[in-house]
Amino acid sequence: MGVIVMVEPQTEHAPDLEAKSWVTGGLRAVHAALTDPDTPEDPADLTLCGKPTASMEKHSYHPQGPGATWYPPNLTPWQCTTCTQALRRS
Template identity: 65%
Template structure:
Protein backbone atom coordinates (compact mmCIF):
# COMPACT_ATOMS: atom_id res chain seq x y z
CA UNK A 1 0.00 0.00 0.00
CA UNK A 2 1.33 3.44 -0.91
CA UNK A 3 1.44 5.77 2.07
CA UNK A 4 1.28 9.53 1.94
CA UNK A 5 2.83 11.28 4.93
CA UNK A 6 0.80 14.18 6.29
CA UNK A 7 1.67 16.83 8.83
CA UNK A 8 -1.01 18.02 11.22
CA UNK A 9 -0.04 21.59 12.13
CA UNK A 10 -0.31 22.62 15.79
CA UNK A 11 -2.23 25.70 14.69
CA UNK A 12 -3.78 26.82 11.48
CA UNK A 13 -1.31 29.47 10.35
CA UNK A 14 -1.10 31.35 7.07
CA UNK A 15 1.04 29.56 4.50
CA UNK A 16 4.13 31.70 4.19
CA UNK A 17 6.26 29.18 2.33
CA UNK A 18 3.75 26.34 1.80
CA UNK A 19 4.92 24.71 5.04
CA UNK A 20 2.91 26.41 7.76
CA UNK A 21 3.88 23.73 10.30
CA UNK A 22 7.47 24.99 10.16
CA UNK A 23 6.21 28.33 11.48
CA UNK A 24 3.41 27.21 13.78
CA UNK A 25 4.77 23.86 14.96
CA UNK A 26 3.28 20.46 14.41
CA UNK A 27 0.86 18.34 16.34
CA UNK A 28 1.42 14.96 14.67
CA UNK A 29 2.68 13.07 11.64
CA UNK A 30 -0.05 10.94 10.06
CA UNK A 31 -0.30 8.38 7.28
CA UNK A 32 -3.01 8.23 4.64
CA UNK A 33 -3.70 5.99 1.69
CA UNK A 34 -3.47 7.56 -1.73
CA UNK A 35 -6.70 8.76 -3.29
CA UNK A 36 -7.64 6.14 -5.90
CA UNK A 37 -8.62 8.83 -8.41
CA UNK A 38 -5.61 11.10 -7.78
CA UNK A 39 -2.75 8.80 -6.68
CA UNK A 40 -0.40 11.60 -5.58
CA UNK A 41 -3.04 13.03 -3.22
CA UNK A 42 -4.18 11.65 0.12
CA UNK A 43 -7.55 10.00 0.67
CA UNK A 44 -10.13 11.93 2.73
CA UNK A 45 -9.05 10.35 6.02
CA UNK A 46 -5.80 9.38 7.69
CA UNK A 47 -5.31 5.78 8.76
CA UNK A 48 -6.32 6.83 12.29
CA UNK A 49 -9.55 8.34 10.99
CA UNK A 50 -8.87 12.09 10.99
CA UNK A 51 -9.90 14.29 8.08
CA UNK A 52 -6.94 15.11 5.85
CA UNK A 53 -8.30 18.57 5.01
CA UNK A 54 -6.01 21.15 6.59
CA UNK A 55 -3.06 18.76 6.81
CA UNK A 56 0.02 19.27 4.71
CA UNK A 57 1.59 16.62 2.53
CA UNK A 58 5.22 15.85 3.35
CA UNK A 59 7.62 14.91 0.56
CA UNK A 60 9.14 11.97 2.49
CA UNK A 61 8.99 8.55 0.81
CA UNK A 62 10.63 5.48 2.39
CA UNK A 63 13.58 4.39 0.24
CA UNK A 64 14.32 0.95 1.67
CA UNK A 65 12.16 -2.01 2.66
CA UNK A 66 11.56 -1.82 6.38
CA UNK A 67 12.22 1.92 6.49
CA UNK A 68 9.98 4.04 8.68
CA UNK A 69 6.82 5.33 6.97
CA UNK A 70 7.52 8.82 8.38
CA UNK A 71 10.70 10.94 8.37
CA UNK A 72 12.93 9.69 11.21
CA UNK A 73 13.57 13.24 12.44
CA UNK A 74 9.83 13.53 13.19
CA UNK A 75 9.69 10.47 15.46
CA UNK A 76 8.45 12.45 18.50
CA UNK A 77 5.31 13.36 16.52
CA UNK A 78 4.52 9.90 15.10
CA UNK A 79 0.82 9.05 15.22
CA UNK A 80 0.80 5.72 17.03
CA UNK A 81 -2.69 4.89 15.71
CA UNK A 82 -1.52 5.36 12.09
CA UNK A 83 1.51 3.15 12.78
CA UNK A 84 -0.69 0.46 14.29
CA UNK A 85 -3.06 0.60 11.29
CA UNK A 86 -0.08 0.15 8.96
CA UNK A 87 1.16 -2.86 10.93
CA UNK A 88 -2.27 -4.46 10.82
CA UNK A 89 -2.63 -3.44 7.22
Protein backbone atom coordinates in the same frame (compact mmCIF):
# COMPACT_ATOMS: atom_id res chain seq x y z
CA MET B 1 -2.29 1.76 -2.79
CA GLY B 2 0.54 3.84 -1.41
CA VAL B 3 0.91 5.84 1.78
CA ILE B 4 1.23 9.61 1.95
CA VAL B 5 2.70 11.34 5.00
CA MET B 6 0.43 14.09 6.31
CA VAL B 7 1.47 16.81 8.76
CA GLU B 8 -1.13 18.07 11.22
CA PRO B 9 -0.24 21.65 12.21
CA GLN B 10 -0.94 23.05 15.66
CA THR B 11 -4.55 24.20 15.96
CA GLU B 12 -3.72 27.89 15.95
CA HIS B 13 -1.81 27.62 12.68
CA ALA B 14 -3.72 27.35 9.42
CA PRO B 15 -1.94 25.12 6.90
CA ASP B 16 -0.04 26.93 4.18
CA LEU B 17 0.91 24.39 1.53
CA GLU B 18 3.42 26.64 -0.20
CA ALA B 19 5.19 27.99 2.87
CA LYS B 20 5.10 24.79 4.97
CA SER B 21 3.56 26.58 7.95
CA TRP B 22 4.27 23.65 10.26
CA VAL B 23 8.01 24.32 9.99
CA THR B 24 7.64 27.73 11.60
CA GLY B 25 4.35 27.26 13.42
CA GLY B 26 4.85 23.88 14.98
CA LEU B 27 3.24 20.57 14.29
CA ARG B 28 0.83 18.50 16.29
CA ALA B 29 1.36 15.09 14.69
CA VAL B 30 2.49 13.21 11.59
CA HIS B 31 -0.18 10.91 10.12
CA ALA B 32 -0.41 8.32 7.37
CA ALA B 33 -3.07 8.45 4.67
CA LEU B 34 -3.65 6.08 1.81
CA THR B 35 -3.49 7.50 -1.68
CA ASP B 36 -6.73 8.56 -3.32
CA PRO B 37 -7.75 5.78 -5.73
CA ASP B 38 -8.74 8.32 -8.41
CA THR B 39 -5.75 10.65 -7.93
CA PRO B 40 -2.74 8.66 -6.61
CA GLU B 41 -0.63 11.76 -5.90
CA ASP B 42 -3.29 13.02 -3.46
CA PRO B 43 -4.23 11.60 -0.05
CA ALA B 44 -7.55 9.96 0.70
CA ASP B 45 -10.04 12.06 2.66
CA LEU B 46 -9.08 10.51 6.01
CA THR B 47 -5.85 9.44 7.67
CA LEU B 48 -5.50 5.86 8.88
CA CYS B 49 -6.53 7.06 12.35
CA GLY B 50 -9.67 8.69 10.96
CA LYS B 51 -8.73 12.39 10.88
CA PRO B 52 -9.66 14.53 7.85
CA THR B 53 -6.69 15.26 5.61
CA ALA B 54 -8.14 18.53 4.26
CA SER B 55 -6.70 20.53 7.18
CA MET B 56 -3.25 18.90 6.89
CA GLU B 57 -0.22 19.39 4.70
CA LYS B 58 1.24 16.68 2.51
CA HIS B 59 4.90 15.91 3.33
CA SER B 60 7.33 15.06 0.54
CA TYR B 61 8.88 12.09 2.40
CA HIS B 62 8.81 8.65 0.77
CA PRO B 63 10.32 5.55 2.44
CA GLN B 64 13.60 4.60 0.78
CA GLY B 65 13.28 0.83 1.07
CA PRO B 66 12.37 -2.16 3.20
CA GLY B 67 12.52 -1.45 6.90
CA ALA B 68 12.25 2.33 6.44
CA THR B 69 9.69 4.11 8.59
CA TRP B 70 6.54 5.42 6.91
CA TYR B 71 7.30 8.87 8.41
CA PRO B 72 10.47 11.01 8.23
CA PRO B 73 12.88 9.79 10.95
CA ASN B 74 13.45 13.36 12.18
CA LEU B 75 9.71 13.56 12.99
CA THR B 76 9.64 10.40 15.13
CA PRO B 77 8.43 12.24 18.27
CA TRP B 78 5.30 13.34 16.39
CA GLN B 79 4.35 10.09 14.64
CA CYS B 80 0.74 9.04 15.15
CA THR B 81 0.90 5.67 16.86
CA THR B 82 -2.66 4.86 15.76
CA CYS B 83 -1.62 5.31 12.11
CA THR B 84 1.47 3.14 12.75
CA GLN B 85 -0.69 0.40 14.28
CA ALA B 86 -3.13 0.56 11.34
CA LEU B 87 -0.25 0.15 8.89
CA ARG B 88 1.09 -2.84 10.79
CA ARG B 89 -2.32 -4.51 10.66
CA SER B 90 -2.63 -4.06 6.91
